[in-house]
Amino acid sequence: MYHDEMWQEFYPNGDRIMDGGRSPKDGNPKSGEEDVWVGATVLWLYRKTERGIEVLFQKRSHFVDHNPDKWDISAGGHVNYGESITDAAVREAREEIGVKIDKEKLKYSFSLAGSSGYNILVYGYFYDWTGQEDSFHFDDNEVSEVKWVALEEFDEFVRGNVKESLKGAYHTLGLTKYWLEYYGNLQAE
Helix, strand or coil, X not given: CCCCCCEEEECCCCCEEEEEEECHHHCCCECXXXXXXXXXXXXXXXXXXXXXXXXXXXXXXXXXXXXXCCEECCEEEECECCXXXXXXXXXXXXXXXXXXXXXXXXXXXXXXXXXXXXXXXXXXXXXXXXXXXXXXXXXXXXEXXXXXXXXXXXXXXXXXXXCHHHHCCHHHHHHHHHHHHHHHHHHHC
């Protein structure tokens, strides 16, 4: 996290609040406390292999404050003030796993309002990594490793390995698996 970073705030109807943003020190706005929301993006890399569809998970570094040494989505985080949702997805992929994403090839999947008792607008994207080189870099000490998980092993891997807040986000994981089962196979063929 950068010291001068500011998160994009939104009104409850999804319109951007353009008067300075929210400091990460203030944390996510809690549900019911205020009529301010923050934006976040989640990005799943997937690929088609001889094992079928695989999805990339990242393991959080033991240096991070939240969920150290736990597995998480490929990349994700808050939308910075003035930043577009797709630019945030591209930036998070670069910062967390060191890959360059073409935002024109992002595949939008879902939007969710509210997460774990907070006013967060979450935008979910997928990116087809089929045929790309597995050259991941973890320069910011936020991620320690990545792992490709076959879709048939997805549920078991999630139950035994991912951070608790992701396990609790059944709607996000359900949408992820559905998208990969249906659209991922169509897109990767």
